[in-house]
Amino acid sequence: MTIPYNTLVVAAGVAAVGFAAGVVGSLGVLRKRALAGDAAAHATLAGVATAFLVSGRRDLPVLLAGGLASALLSLGGLVLIRRFTKTRDDAATAIVLGVSFGIGIALLSGITARGIPGGGGLEQFLLGHTAALTAADAALLAGVSIAALAAVWLGLKEATLVAFDPAFAAASGWPVAVVDYCLVALVAVMVVVGLPAAGAVLVTALVVIPPVAARLWTDRVGPMLLVSGCIGLVAAVAGVVASGLVPRLATGPMIVLTAAAIFFVSLLFAPRRGWLAKRLGPRFPLTVE
């Protein structure tokens, strides 16, 4: 059995996305911003649909640029709600998520109902479908992922400091708010890049599950980023392969289920923090005699 060249290139591109999403997501999870990407992810749909309506074509770069714009707009809306209303954070996130997704669905259904040529394929952004990606698309996804990794490389020290001790960072004169905004924007970028593979509804998992699994294996930031990236990579490739083998199967759910399986294994068998290690490992007496 030979694998088509295009499938290989797409798998490589999506693998890069999975790795970068795992790395960027680690910083988000450490900063306890795990679900910030979820609102942005649901909002991308509206931007993708708008970009399609404006440009009239289904070019991935244009659609993703639209998705990124609406993701950042939704995060801006979140900041406005927090700043100017008494609505609490959890409700604010749910409002932005639900309403922006509603806008996306309304636009998408409108496009489908009018039978605009090429509009039918937009539904692939809901649950992810990599079969339609070209080699050029994959190169774009990989390029943005590498740029995101470079950004993490540059800002790792600041992000780590702010994640673990924001009060100390603020007292030492670090611009905590700026670091936070950059981090959330970076998560939004990864969510948008992950869109073709995982879909708007599930792409959050790409930046949440690998970091949470990696956290079980190590207590150090550097190794955690690497492990998380590798888990993301494996999950992404498995998702692409599975949806390639089963024609109607969306890629997103398979990526998520693979990542969840790795998480479950980690939860059982990770050293020290795993379920097994806690049951079998040496017990430390907590009382002092």
Next chain:
Amino acid sequence: MDPAAFEWNAMHGWAIATAAMVSAGCAVVGTLLVVRRMSLLGDAISHAVLPGIAVAVLAGGRPGGPLVLLGAVAAALVTVGLTQVLRSEGGLAEDSSAGVVFTTLFAAGVVLITAAASRIDLDPSCVLYGILELVPFDTIRIAGLEMPRAFVTAGLVFATILLGCVLTWKEQLFAAFDPDAARAAGMPVTATTIGLLAAAALATVASFEAVGAILVVAMLVVPAATAELLSRRLHRMMLLAVVIAVVSAAIGYLAAWHWNTSAAGMIAVVLGAAYVLAAVAAPQDGLVARLAAQAALNWRVTAEDCLAFLWREEESARRGPESRDRGGWTLRQRVALAWMSWAGGVLWTADGWRLTDSGRTRAETVVRSHRLWEAWLGHHVKLPLDHLHPPAEWIEHHLGADVRARIEAEVGGRDTDPHGRAIPPEQTS
């Protein structure tokens, strides 16, 4: 658009009624979720009921039937239970563990539905945003009346939720606003929470056919958050949330009909518009109202500062050589003075601004508050003399007559402040 497309018939009436019924149930549950800061749990549940529904349908249940309702409630409770287990066993933060659980369950649900697509009539895209437009075509005959099955389900679920809410109102209220005290008082807080989560699952699954999984979040949270901006009492908030939800459902459906798009999507858009409207224009907590209140306070402070300045000028004129308004007012103060001359507090004379009798009374009250506060600070806090002025300058605008009387009693009825200047007597009007 073709005018014939707007032709009204009973189908649209039933679709709107179903959407309204579904929204009302969500709004009742959502109100409690929002005040308990559990909105994101509503989000998680709305994703996670999918595998429960899929399994129930595979086991022979029909969409909207009792088996499916049961499956959804079970899935919701499993979600919350798993989230808790991950928090205690895996040491995860709450949002991380919720993020892991609901994405995994939703993915499992999608895969189940895709894999069994030939055997069950659930379509992945219908799962995401429902098909409200098709709801009226699946009907059931009750008491001689042909009604959509989804409407009947939604009605039963709404009645159940409302009944549960009325019966446990006291517990819900207590658990929402002071869970620790509720627990200490022996209230079954955990049971209350589980009941609320089961209600959220019921509301979600009843909404499923009409609006799909993801948009349920909007119907749960947005009416409640909008109502919270308009009211500060829980029962009023809940009533408002239901009204907002029902009206938005009707407007959203009609808008979707007009623009030929998804009704569920448009209902969420209308809800979002309602929230923005409330955030800007709510009578007490809206942006406009709060900015106006702040501006009014700023102007009052400026005006009172001008009056107090003029009063002090009069005071020093009584003591020493002739002194008068030397000008040097800022633009803001000029505007405030002009306004007060119209309101009768000051008078423009050849010598500049002068206080009228009513202006003098008000100025004396401000100066009295100021100097009493300085006296109190000097008496109790032992601040150096030159540190007394700034806090007094700030608080002079906020002391009431009763507070002034208590301060006067505390400082032993002194009639001078620590700088030795006379404290004006209380003005009786």
